[in-house]
Amino acid sequence: AQKITQTQPGMFVQEKEAVTLDCTYDTSDQSYGLFWYKQPSSGEMIFLIYQGSYDEQNATEGRYSLNFQKARKSANLVISASQLGDSAMYFCAMREWGRDDKIIFGKGTRLHILP
Amino acid sequence: NAGVMQNPRHLVRRRGQEARLRCSPMKGHSHVYWYRQLPEEGLKFMVYLQKENIIDESGMPKERFSAEFPKEGPSILRIQQVVRGDSAAYFCASSPETGNTEAFFGQGTRLTVV
Numbered sequence: 001a002q003k004i005t006q007t008q009p010g011m012f013v014q015e016k017e018a019v020t021l022d023c024t025y026d027t028s029d030q031s032y033g034l035f036w037y038k039q040p041s042s043g044e045m046i047f048l049i050y051q052g053s054y055d056e057q058n059a060t061e062g063r064y065s066l067n068f069q070k071a072r073k074s075a076n077l078v079i080s081a082s083q084l085g086d087s088a089m090y091f092c093a094m095r096e097w098g099r100d101d102k103i104i105f106g107k108g109t110r111l112h113i114l115p
Numbered sequence: 116n117a118g119v120m121q122n123p124r125h126l127v128r129r130r131g132q133e134a135r136l137r138c139s140p141m142k143g144h145s146h147v148y149w150y151r152q153l154p155e156e157g158l159k160f161m162v163y164l165q166k167e168n169i170i171d172e173s174g175m176p177k178e179r180f181s182a183e184f185p186k187e188g189p190s191i192l193r194i195q196q197v198v199r200g201d202s203a204a205y206f207c208a209s210s211p212e213t214g215n216t217e218a219f220f221g222q223g224t225r226l227t228v229v
């Protein structure tokens with residue numbers, strides 16, 4: 001079974017609009033972390049935002065926020081006021097603390113920002 | 116504080132040759148992870164190492180692939196007798212020993228087998 005599911009292979013969004021990238025996860029652990037990474041066309045992996053399973057508040061980092069719904073096991077990334085430079089591949093990932101500690105990635109969503 | 120350093124950035128090998136990919140983790144990080152990314156796909160976990168120990172190699176192919184993280188020096192991912200299907204981007208990530216934090220990625224090594 002997939003641990004991380006990103007159901008949107010690609011998205012097109014108008015510049016300056018907000019965009020939500022979906023991510024659901026599967027774990028039986030109580031202690032875990034959720035991450036979002038951005039991969040532009042240049043190929044590097046850029047860390048965006050982190051949410052711990054015990055964090056009561058949704059994580060925010062500038063224009064990025066993570067809509068964490070623990071009961072639904074979802075961790076959607078919200079980008080406000082999108083910019084052309086946001087066009088990239090976005091990966092949701094999970095790390096189960098105390099189990100094997102490795103980070104598991106979803107298949108990604110390719111986001112295209114339209115001028 | 117330098118980030119995770121991977122070298123080389125690009126590596127071309129002929130079929131049957133060996134590929135050695137190096138990863139120097141961030142200062143103070145003792146956990147190293149290797150991932151493989153095929154074109155237009157996500158990152159697939161390969162192996163997780165701590166200093167001198169392989170913790171989880173469940174994602175490593177059983178043959179031709181090996182990894183190490185010695186007490187001194189970088190982590191090495193070694194691919195023997197490369198085949199065309201080994202062509203991919205290989206990413207290394209590191210994280211500290213303690214604390215619930217993200218892993219920091221290197222810029223990757225793009226291996227092309229010709």
